[in-house]
Amino acid sequence: MALTFDIEARSATSNARTGRVTTAHGSFETPAFMPVGTRASVKGVFPSQVADTGAEIILANTYHLLLRPGHELVARRGGLHPFMNWNGPILTDSGGYQVYSMGDLNEVDEDGVVFKSIIDGSKVRLTPERSMEVQHALGADIIMAFDDCPPSVDPRTFNETRKRLTAQRSKRDRDAYDHAERLDLANERTIRWLERCAEAHASSGRDEIQSLFGIVQGGTDFEKRAWSAERVCSVELPGYAIGGVAVGEGFEEIVSVVRHTAPLLPVEKPRYLMGVGYERDLVAAVRAGCDMFDCVLPTRNGRNANAFTPTGQIKLRNAGFAEDDGPIDPECDCLACSGGGAGPGPARGPFSRAYIRHLVMAGEMLGPMLVSIHNLRHFQRLMLDIRQTIRDDAWSAFARRWPVAAEGIDDPDQQ
Amino acid sequence: MALTFDIEARSATSNARTGRVTTAHGSFETPAFMPVGTRASVKGVFPSQVADTGAEIILANTYHLLLRPGHELVARRGGLHPFMNWNGPILTDSGGYQVYSMGDLNEVDEDGVVFKSIIDGSKVRLTPERSMEVQHALGADIIMAFDDCPPSVDPRTFNETRKRLTAQRSKRDRDAYDHAERLDLANERTIRWLERCAEAHASSGRDEIQSLFGIVQGGTDFEKRAWSAERVCSVELPGYAIGGVAVGEGFEEIVSVVRHTAPLLPVEKPRYLMGVGYERDLVAAVRAGCDMFDCVLPTRNGRNANAFTPTGQIKLRNAGFAEDDGPIDPECDCLACSGGGAGPGPARGPFSRAYIRHLVMAGEMLGPMLVSIHNLRHFQRLMLDIRQTIRDDAWSAFARRWPVAAEGIDDPDQQ
Numbered sequence: 001m002a003l004t005f006d007i008e009a010r011s012a013t014s015n016a017r018t019g020r021v022t023t024a025h026g027s028f029e030t031p032a033f034m035p036v037g038t039r040a041s042v043k044g045v046f047p048s049q050v051a052d053t054g055a056e057i058i059l060a061n062t063y064h065l066l067l068r069p070g071h072e073l074v075a076r077r078g079g080l081h082p083f084m085n086w087n088g089p090i091l092t093d094s095g096g097y098q099v100y101s102m103g104d105l106n107e108v109d110e111d112g113v114v115f116k117s118i119i120d121g122s123k124v125r126l127t128p129e130r131s132m133e134v135q136h137a138l139g140a141d142i143i144m145a146f147d148d149c150p151p152s153v154d155p156r157t158f159n160e161t162r163k164r165l166t167a168q169r170s171k172r173d174r175d176a177y178d179h180a181e182r183l184d185l186a187n188e189r190t191i192r193w194l195e196r197c198a199e200a201h202a203s204s205g206r207d208e209i210q211s212l213f214g215i216v217q218g219g220t221d222f223e224k225r226a227w228s229a230e231r232v233c234s235v236e237l238p239g240y241a242i243g244g245v246a247v248g249e250g251f252e253e254i255v256s257v258v259r260h261t262a263p264l265l266p267v268e269k270p271r272y273l274m275g276v277g278y279e280r281d282l283v284a285a286v287r288a289g290c291d292m293f294d295c296v297l298p299t300r301n302g303r304n305a306n307a308f309t310p311t312g313q314i315k316l317r318n319a320g321f322a323e324d325d326g327p328i329d330p331e332c333d334c335l336a337c338s339g340g341g342a343g344p345g346p347a348r349g350p351f352s353r354a355y356i357r358h359l360v361m362a363g364e365m366l367g368p369m370l371v372s373i374h375n376l377r378h379f380q381r382l383m384l385d386i387r388q389t390i391r392d393d394a395w396s397a398f399a400r401r402w403p404v405a406a407e408g409i410d411d412p413d414q415q
Numbered sequence: 416m417a418l419t420f421d422i423e424a425r426s427a428t429s430n431a432r433t434g435r436v437t438t439a440h441g442s443f444e445t446p447a448f449m450p451v452g453t454r455a456s457v458k459g460v461f462p463s464q465v466a467d468t469g470a471e472i473i474l475a476n477t478y479h480l481l482l483r484p485g486h487e488l489v490a491r492r493g494g495l496h497p498f499m500n501w502n503g504p505i506l507t508d509s510g511g512y513q514v515y516s517m518g519d520l521n522e523v524d525e526d527g528v529v530f531k532s533i534i535d536g537s538k539v540r541l542t543p544e545r546s547m548e549v550q551h552a553l554g555a556d557i558i559m560a561f562d563d564c565p566p567s568v569d570p571r572t573f574n575e576t577r578k579r580l581t582a583q584r585s586k587r588d589r590d591a592y593d594h595a596e597r598l599d600l601a602n603e604r605t606i607r608w609l610e611r612c613a614e615a616h617a618s619s620g621r622d623e624i625q626s627l628f629g630i631v632q633g634g635t636d637f638e639k640r641a642w643s644a645e646r647v648c649s650v651e652l653p654g655y656a657i658g659g660v661a662v663g664e665g666f667e668e669i670v671s672v673v674r675h676t677a678p679l680l681p682v683e684k685p686r687y688l689m690g691v692g693y694e695r696d697l698v699a700a701v702r703a704g705c706d707m708f709d710c711v712l713p714t715r716n717g718r719n720a721n722a723f724t725p726t727g728q729i730k731l732r733n734a735g736f737a738e739d740d741g742p743i744d745p746e747c748d749c750l751a752c753s754g755g756g757a758g759p760g761p762a763r764g765p766f767s768r769a770y771i772r773h774l775v776m777a778g779e780m781l782g783p784m785l786v787s788i789h790n791l792r793h794f795q796r797l798m799l800d801i802r803q804t805i806r807d808d809a810w811s812a813f814a815r816r817w818p819v820a821a822e823g824i825d826d827p828d829q830q
Contacts, residue, residue, distance in 0.1 A: 040773065044780040046750070069737065069773040076738060083770055085754075322484065325492060335461070339500075355498055358455065358484040365459040365780060 003142065003211035003238040005030075005270045005291075009391045015263060015289035016390045021057075021239075021270055023089045023141035024209045025081060028056035030270060030291040031386055033282070033379045034091060035298060039064045040074070040084040043299045044369045045376065047085045053334065053373065054380035057089040057141075059294045062134050063098035066126075067119050071137035079139025091294070092140040094131045094197075094215075096147040097243070097275070108148065110189065128196035136206045144274075145197040147215045147243060148186040187224055190217050191231045198235050213272060215243040220253055222260050229264035240265045241272040242290070246281065251407065255284045262289040279308075279382055283398075283408030286386055298379050302372030305360040309378070310402050316357050316371065324353035334377035336370040418557065418626035418653040420445075420685045420706075424806045430678060430704035431805045436472075436685055438504045438556035439624045440496060443471035445685060445706040446801055448697070448794045449506060450713060454479045455489070455499040458714045459784045460791065462500045468749065468788065469795035472504040472556075474709045477549050478513035481541075482534050486552035494554025506709070507555040509546045509612075509630075511562040512658070512690070523563065525604065543611035551621045560612040562630045562658060563601040602639055605632050606646045613650050628687060630658040635668055637675050644679035655680045656687040657705070661696065666822065670699045677704040694723075694797055698813075698823030701801055713794050717787030720775040724793070725817050731772050731786065739768035749792035751785040 007019040019030045035042045035050055038061045042050050050058065060080055065071060077083040080090055096113075107114040112127030126134075131146035194214050201212045214232040218224035233240060242261050246254055258273060262285070265271045272292035273285045282293055301308070305316040309329045314321075316328070327337040327350035336351050351370055359367030382402060389398040399406040422434040434445045450457045450465055453476045457465050465473065475495055480486060492498040495505050511528075522529040527542030541549075546561035609629050616627045629647040633639035648655060657676050661669055673688060677700070680686045687707035688700045697708055716723070720731040724744045729736075731743070742752040742765035751766045766785055774782030797817060804813040814821035 039777045039779055040770070041777075041779045041781045044784070046781070046784070064777075068777055069769075073738060073769070077740060077767065077769055082764060083767070083773075085764065085766055085770070323488060323491060349497060349500065351500055352492065352498070354484075354488070354492055355455070355500070358498075362454045362456075362479075362483055364454055364456045365784070366456045366461065369459070369461070369780070369784075 001238065002207060002209050005239070005268070007268070011287070011390045011393050013393055013395065014287035016286045016386075017289070017291070018387045018390045019270070019291065021089070021291075023211070025087060025089050025141050026056070028089055029387060031282075031286045031383055031390075032057060032292050033383045034059045034292065034294040035376055035379075036061075036294055036296045037084065037086075038296075039068070040080060042372075042376070043303065044365070044372045045299070049335065049373055050086070050376065051088070053376040054384060055376065057091060057292075058086060059091045059093065060084075060138070060140065061095075061098060062092050062131060062138065063095040063126075065092075065138060066095065066124070066134050067117050071134040075137035075139070079137070081139065089142070090140040091142040091292075092135050092138050092144065093274075094135065094144040094146040095126050096131070096144075096149050096215075101149075110192075112146075128193040129200045132197055132200040132204065132212075136201075136204055136210065140210065142211050142213060142239065143201075144241065145190075145194045145212060145214050147193060147217060148189040149217075149244065183219055183221075183224070187217050187219075187228055190215065190228070194232060194235055198237065211238040213237060213239040213241050213270075215241045215274070216261060216265070217244045218261075219244055220249060220257055222257075225257065225261045226264060229261060233264070233266060237269075239270040239272060239292075241274050241292075243274045245273060246276045251278075251280060254281055255288075255408075258285045258290065259288045265289075279379075279402060279405035280408035282379075282382065283386065283402075283405045284410075285408075286390070287395075287409065295379075298375035299372045302375045303368040305356070305367060305371055307371050307378075308375050308404075310404055312404050316353060316367075317360055318357075321353040321357045324357075326353055327351065328353060328356070328371070328374050329378070332374060332377060332381065334374045336374040337377075416653065417622060417624050420654070420683070422683070426702070426805045426808050428808055428810065429702040431701045431801075432704065432706070433802045433805045434685070434706065436504070436706075438626070440502060440504050440556050441471070443504055444802060446697075446701045446798055446805075447472055447707050448798045449474045449707065449709040450791055450794075451476075451709055451711045452499065452501075453711075454483070455495060457787075457791070458718065459780070459787045460714070464750065464788055465501075465791065466503070468791040469799060470791065472506060472707075473501060474506045474508065475499075475553065475555065476510075476513060477507050477546060477553065478510040478541075480507075480553060481510065481549050482532050482539070486549040490552035490554070494552070496554065504557070505555040506557040506707075507550050507553050507559065508689075509550065509559040509561040510541050511546070511559075511564050511630075516564075525607075527561075543608040544615045547612055547615040547619065547627075551616075551619055551625065555625065557626050557628060557654065558616075559656065560605075560609045560627060560629050562632060563604040563608060564632075564659065598634055598636075598639070602632050602634075602643055605630065605643070609647060609650055613652065626653040628652060628654040628656050628685075630656045630689070631676060631680070632659045633676075634659055635664060635672055637672075640672065640676045641679060644676060648679070648681060652684075654685040654687060654707075656689050656707075658689045660688060661691045666693075666695060669696055670703075670823075673700045673705065674703045680704075694794075694817060694820035695823035697794075697797065698801065698817075698820045699825075700823075701805070702810075702824065710794075713790035714787045717790045718783040720771070720782060720786055722786050722793075723790050723819075725819055727819050731768060731782075732775055733772075736768040736772045739772075741768055742766065743768060743771070743786070743789050744793070747789060747792060747796065749789045751789040752792075 004022045007017050009018045020027050034057050035055050037058050114125050128146040135143035214237050216228045216232045218228040270291045273290040306313050307328045395409050419437045422432050424433045435442050449472050450470050452473050529540050543561040550558035629652050631643045631647045633643040685706045688705040721728050722743045810824050
């Protein structure tokens with residue numbers, strides 16, 4: 001087996017559990033939050049600093065690496081691990097989501113997808129077999145099935161709508177478009193593509209060192225989710241993921257879909273909720289029985305100088321922080337908040353909000369670097385506390401320490 | 416005394432010497448190379464990493480910090496040292512050079528300079544007294560006199576010419592303009608302004624913890640340099656600098672001016688050659704008796720993916736490095752070249768040229784971060800070797816280890 005999952009403790013009052021996933025490149029504790037290193041780099045953070053935040057596994061994106069520098073070039077370097085100097089576990093996505101979210105969807109048919117390169121406009125074909133081939137070349141410990149992610153809007157107006165939605169950063173207005181038929185097709189096609197992925201993976205021999213996870217789709221429809229979960233889990237795999245969540249829905253909808261779907265996945269295998277999310281989402285999903293998460297929020301918001309704290313995000317650009325000598329979060333032990341100064345003098349204090357604001361306003365790289373590290377540590381500290389809270393089943397105390405996540409607990413006083 | 420300078424070893428075959436400068440925030444070995452932290456940050460590098468490269472003193476720019484975040488805001492934070500989390504020695508320039516190099520020179524008269532802010536276009540007045548006031552607020556261990564840096568071209572066409580020259584990145588065509596008169600005035604005014612700086616500094620009481628250095632000007636004219644050196648050094652100060660060098664001249668001209676000027680400065684005090692330079696410039700200046708240097712080259716070229724090596728710079732964007740698994744410089748022991756990977760796996764190898772090229776081509780911050788650290792370490796390794804070479808007086812062996820700097824030694828086989 002390329003992957004083992006040992007459950008270590010279970011919450012008595014929820015479906016949450018702690019455990020350890022072991023891969024060819026070491027193990028990681030669950031529930032786990034995976035920082036995103038889209039192009040083989042967690043943006044603005046050294047690999048050693050990523051590890052210092054407590055992250056034990058990171059994610060990289062097949063779509064981006066296929067385009068640049070190319071999976072074959074990475075393979076000739078010995079794969080992603082030596083290439084990016086990260087010797088711990090790595091997970092790659094399949095490219096399915098990026099084909100949907102980033103490029104103009106030129107053609108999708110039963111065989112696969114042809115998309116336009118975001119770099120040079122050239123046409124690139126991605127199929128289940130091709131996604132496996134690329135992910136084998138990249139060499140991640142966990143690889144994902146290639147799924148059919150339909151646009152959530154009418155394809156004829158997709159580009160315009162996507163542009164508008166991106167500009168607004170608002171939810172996608174699903175209800176404005178009749179795309180039920182396309183969703184059904186995608187849901188069924190995702191199963192056929194999973195079977196092709198599984199066959200390509202098994203016949204490659206790479207399944208001895210890389211582990212394929214299947215992805216359950218179905219949107220916000222409980223019946224479709226149940227149908228997808230049953231079909232996906234009928235393919236014997238070392239882990240399963242919930243996809244198509246947090247693509248525009250609100251908190252309540254995310255939670256209801258995850259609570260419905262997670263228990264439909266095998267209890268003895270790791271459950272990965274893709275692309276999620278905010279603190280309350282993570283806590284709710286952990287309590288629903290999910291074990292793995294990834295999200296770009298820590299580094300994306302870090303680059304925008306938005307810092308996470310247990311009571312919510314703060315915008316360090318705000319003039320109110322110009323003379324604030326405190327650290328981002330006095331409870332935090334990251335490099336930015338707890339020190340990291342240099343030189344022979346006596347004190348090595350934290351970096352102040354005033355200094356970080358100055359860096360950001362002046363366009364200095366060190367600003368995003370500091371906030372990104374802080375944000376990554378924020379999420380790892382959250383996961384650390386979640387794992388301890390599962391062992392103790394002490395959710396109300398957890399909710400007091402993390403007000404920003406309290407909403408993720410249906411009834412913190414249940415115990 | 417706010418500053419002491421102890422000479423420890425002297426080269427028998429040149430004017431080079433090693434020593435140690437001690438300030439209120441600790442000491443640094445000389446000859447010393449100071450990384451530039453223009454806006455209170457060495458671009459893209461954590462303070463602790465700057466210290467890890469071997470740098471013991473850094474430079475910050477008065478002009479930029481006066482404009483943003485403002486010297487008074489920095490003073491309310493306790494000065495630059497706690498503000499930027501650098502507890503070792505700091506040197507600030509006076510703003511004179513930036514007024515000349517960066518802004519539209521609106522007005523310069525005997526009292527001082529009025530320049531337009533590069534941030535909001537507002538008019539800001541800088542005088543010798545004001546420069547002292549700003550540098551007192553910033554609190555650096557070594558502060559510089561405010562000098563009159565005349566434009567090297569006709570003021571009427573200054574903006575156009577500057578734009579053209581900047582675009583070409585070529586030498587300034589000094590000879591095309593008759594500005595001898597302006598140069599004479601500037602040279603004389605610099606002395607009057609130095610006297611005003613010294614008086615303002617002494618009467619502030621800040622001279623007990625901050626040390627003022629005077630600046631010798633005079634362009635490439637030996638007589639003017641001699642006149643300036645005599646007048647500047649008649650003001651009793653803990654150190655002296657050579658300014659107006661490497662503002663467009665070639666290597667030969669730089670060296671001849673430095674060889675002429677350095678011996679005119681007191682032998683028992685630190686000599687600081689401002690804004691220099693490349694490796695061969697540094698070696699030549701050390702052999703002429705200079706002790707301190709600063710330059711933006713390591714970080715500026717680092718951001719452009721140009722990496723320094725003992726045999727010359729390499730451009731990591733070049734396609735030839737796309738599959739190069741070696742480190743930037745196999746002899747280098749910096750974070751980029753010697754390791755810094757993370758995770759539980761066995762190897763923590765160097766970052767390859769192939770990986771760094773990928774990061775640069777993809778626009779990932781980590782690329783500039785790695786090359787900047789490497790370049791900073793390159794210059795510190797050079798200074799380390801220069802100091803040892805002075806002790807051993809073994810210049811020909813040094814020239815073999817650093818081909819890129821060999822030209823800085825007039826006769827490497829002299830011993």
